[in-house]
Amino acid sequence: MANILTIDDDAAILRLITKMLKMKNHEVTGLQSLKDLTLEEINNFDLILLDVMMPDEDGFQICKRIRPFINIPIIFMTAKSDENSIIQGLTIGGDDYILKPFSIHEVNARIEAHLRREHRPKKQNTNTFIDGDILLDLAAKKIIIRGEEVGFTKTQYNICELLALNKGKVFSKDYIYDAVYSLESESQISTVIEHIRMIRKKFAQFDLAPIHTVWGVGYIWE
Known part of the structure; x- marks a missing residue:
């Protein structure tokens, strides 16, 4: 069947x-x-x-x-x-x-x-992450929404990948900063907030909002 x-x-x-x-x-x-x-x-x-x-x-x-x-x-x-x-x-x-x-x-x-x-794998392979209409191409480091590639900066993509691949887990902005920025980076932790604001704006164009704020704790992909 x-x-x-x-x-x-x-x-x-x-x-x-x-x-x-x-x-x-x-x-x-x-x-x-x-x-x-x-x-x-x-x-x-x-x-x-x-x-x-x-x-x-x-x-x-x-x-x-x-x-x-x-x-x-x-x-x-x-x-x-x-x-x-x-x-x-x-x-x-x-x-x-x-x-x-x-x-x-x-x-x-x-x-x-x-x-x-038919012997091809049915669902997502190790090179992709699919969540509803959102697809992360982990090899090409691209985000595709409803078949359309959406432009994210390298840092924005890395934040999305961190949160998406750990769906349901909350990360503080300090943890996100340490995970996506190099040790030599001179950026401030506050830039994480601005990047997430821009990420949300791009998803909102498709009426999507996968990243939520857990007040006093951090951010979560739901």
Whole structure:
């Protein structure tokens, strides 16, 4: 049994696919868009069935946005049958391409084939930290929010990494200062407060507030 996400703006097709997959004892989540799911939630699925022609964000755009951060099969299901579209879908990170109208037996066979040979790690690897819509690329030292890279200074990134990788733990500004500044630094401990203010401002642009103040103690990533 697998946990499958299917995305299609056609409610009738969603019902058909959901019924078909549940008959094979799979868990199915059917959505008409991806706007309400975080990367963390997407990574909990074993496979994605993805329509291409959708009104807001098409399947190709969705695939390009999420593929760098997920390691599960993506199967396009679409009426776009021209060769260029098929090549594009497979080039940008799709694992398979099924044309509509489709055969239920073919869809089932392809899903089972991908699930059998799927050995990629499903969730975040040691080089990434994912918390809802926030992704920290630990190797590249970058922060990506909802697929968009956001500019943080080196010190701001280091503060975020310290707090995020220790989610739920409170750190004093003295500890943060010692952890992110070099011994030769001439910066003042008070600069930690200003950096956190700027970090919060950048997250607030996305209506996010992962860093909280524990009054009289320090800061925590929640």
